[in-house]
Amino acid sequence: MSLSTFCYRLAWVCGLALLLLPACTERYIPDVISSPNSYLVVDGFINSQGISSIKLSRTTAIAATKVPPVETKATLFIEEEAGTRYPLTENPLGTYTSANLTLNPAKRYHLRINTFAGKAYTSDFAPVKTTPAIDAVTWETNPDGLNILVDSHDPTNATRYYRWECDEAWEFNTPYRPIVEYVNGAIRPIAVPYPDYCWAFGTSTAITIGKTTALTQDVVSKFPVRYLPSSSARLQRKYSVLVQQYALTSEEYAYWDLQRRNTESLGTLFDPLPSQVKGNLHNVGDASELVLGFVGVHSRAEKRIFINHAQLPRTWVTITGYESCEPPDTALVGQLDGLLAGGRLYVPIYPFYTKTGYIFGYAISTPVCVDCRKRGSALKPSFWP
Structure with a gap:
C-alpha cells in the first residue's frame, strides 16, 4: 500500500x-x-x-x-x-x-x-538489512478461496521482522472473437482479428507483515500473504503472483x-x-x-508462481465481468447502419443464415465484450510462459 x-x-x-x-x-x-x-x-x-x-x-x-x-x-x-x-x-x-x-x-x-x-x-x-531468499511460494484452496503462502528462513537468525508485497498479473479473454467487421457501411471478413487474450496487472494494497521474535529459529512457514475469493476474475484463465520480501528493523x-x-x-x-x-x-x-x-535500508527477495484455472476446484465459478455480454444481441440486415456505424455502440460478431443460405442478420455485442484491450493489454508480459 x-x-x-x-x-x-x-x-x-x-x-x-x-x-x-x-x-x-x-x-x-x-x-x-x-x-x-x-x-x-x-x-x-x-x-x-x-x-x-x-x-x-x-x-x-x-x-x-x-x-x-x-x-x-x-x-x-x-x-x-x-x-x-x-x-x-x-x-x-x-x-x-x-x-x-x-x-x-x-x-x-x-x-x-x-x-x-x-x-x-x-x-x-x-x-x-539483508533480506533472506524466499524458500517457496505455494498455494492452497479452501471452500471459499485461494491462499498464497510463503516459506522463508534466515540461518543467522538476524532478520526476525518481515514485510511482503504482491504484484499480480492474470490472463483473460472476452466471450466472443468476431470473424467479420463493419467498414464503410458494409460487412466484410475481419482484416485484423481482435486479440485472443489480454493481460491485466494489479498490486495488493494490504499491509502484510510478520515476525519470528517468539521463535527459537528465524523461520517463516506457510505465512499467508494474499487471499483471492473463488469467484475472483483473476482466476479466469491463468494467474501469476510475484511475492516480494523485505527484511525490516x-x-x-x-x-x-x-x-x-x-x-x-x-x-x-x-x-x-x-x-x-x-x-x-x-x-x-x-x-x-x-x-x-x-x-528503510534493505535488499529485496522475490519469487513468482503461476496458477492455471484447470488446477482449481471444478466447482469454482469465476465472475469475469463479462456476464452481461451473453447472449449476444441480434441486428437484422436493415438495422446495421443505425447500430454499427462508428463501432461505438456495437460491433458485429458472426452472421445468421436462413435455411436457404441467405444472411438475414448478425450477432452483435458491445466493444468491451469483444475487445479485451478495453480492460487490459494485448502485449504478452516478458515473464509469461
Missing part, C-alpha cells in the same frame, strides 16, 4: 468516527486532517542490492477533490554515513530512481531530499504495524482512534513539520 493511499484511508476513518459521535457533542476535527498544510509524503526504500525508487507527493485536505500533487524537481541523494553520496534522477515526474547499487552492509545510510522550494529533508541513518516493523492497525480499523465507536504514524523523516530546518513515510 502506498503512503498516499494510507493518508486517504486515515482521513476517511477519522471522518467516519466523527460522524458516529453523539449529536450533542461538539464536533472536533484534528489539526492534521483539517489543516490546509501540504505535508511531504515519501514512499519507498533504499535498496541495498539494486535500484532504489522513491516517490514524492503532497497530502491534501480531507475535503479536497483533486488528486494529490507529486513533488517534482527535487534533488535526492542516498548518503553513506561519513561517506559516498549516490544521486537519484527523476523519471517520471515525482519518482526518483538510483543506479543499480551494492551498498556496504557494514555501513549506515539515509536519504536526503532537497525540494525545489528550498527545503531539506532527511531520513534517519539506518543499518543495512524493529523500528520499521513498528511503523508498518501501526499503519496496518489504522487502515484496518472499521471506524466504529468501539475501535481505537487512529494514531498518527510517525516515520523516520524530518525537516532539517524545522523539526516540528510533519513528514510522512519511513525509508
Whole structure:
C-alpha cells in the first residue's frame, strides 16, 4: 500500500468516527486532517542490492477533490554515513530512481531530499538489512478461496521482522472473437482479428507483515500473504503472483504495524482512534513539520508462481465481468447502419443464415465484450510462459 493511499484511508476513518459521535457533542476535527498544510509524503526504500525508487507527493485536505500533487524537481541523494553520496534522477515526474547499487552492509545510510522550494529533508541513518531468499511460494484452496503462502528462513537468525508485497498479473479473454467487421457501411471478413487474450496487472494494497521474535529459529512457514475469493476474475484463465520480501528493523516493523492497525480499523465507536504514524523523516530546518513515510535500508527477495484455472476446484465459478455480454444481441440486415456505424455502440460478431443460405442478420455485442484491450493489454508480459 502506498503512503498516499494510507493518508486517504486515515482521513476517511477519522471522518467516519466523527460522524458516529453523539449529536450533542461538539464536533472536533484534528489539526492534521483539517489543516490546509501540504505535508511531504515519501514512499519507498533504499535498496541495498539494486535500484532504489522513491516517490514524492503532497497530502491534501480531507475535503479536497483533486488528486494529490507529486513533488517534482527535487534533488535526492542516498548518503553513506561519513561517506559516498549516490544521486537519484527523476523519471517520471515525482519518482526518483538510483543506479543499480551494492551498498556496504557494514555501513549506515539515509536519504536526503532537497525540494525545489528550498527545503531539506532527511531520513534517519539506518543499518543495512539483508533480506533472506524466499524458500517457496505455494498455494492452497479452501471452500471459499485461494491462499498464497510463503516459506522463508534466515540461518543467522538476524532478520526476525518481515514485510511482503504482491504484484499480480492474470490472463483473460472476452466471450466472443468476431470473424467479420463493419467498414464503410458494409460487412466484410475481419482484416485484423481482435486479440485472443489480454493481460491485466494489479498490486495488493494490504499491509502484510510478520515476525519470528517468539521463535527459537528465524523461520517463516506457510505465512499467508494474499487471499483471492473463488469467484475472483483473476482466476479466469491463468494467474501469476510475484511475492516480494523485505527484511525490516524493529523500528520499521513498528511503523508498518501501526499503519496496518489504522487502515484496518472499521471506524466504529468501539475501535481505537487512529494514531498518527510517525516515520523516520524530518525537516532539517524545522523539526516540528510533519513528514510522512519511513525509508528503510534493505535488499529485496522475490519469487513468482503461476496458477492455471484447470488446477482449481471444478466447482469454482469465476465472475469475469463479462456476464452481461451473453447472449449476444441480434441486428437484422436493415438495422446495421443505425447500430454499427462508428463501432461505438456495437460491433458485429458472426452472421445468421436462413435455411436457404441467405444472411438475414448478425450477432452483435458491445466493444468491451469483444475487445479485451478495453480492460487490459494485448502485449504478452516478458515473464509469461
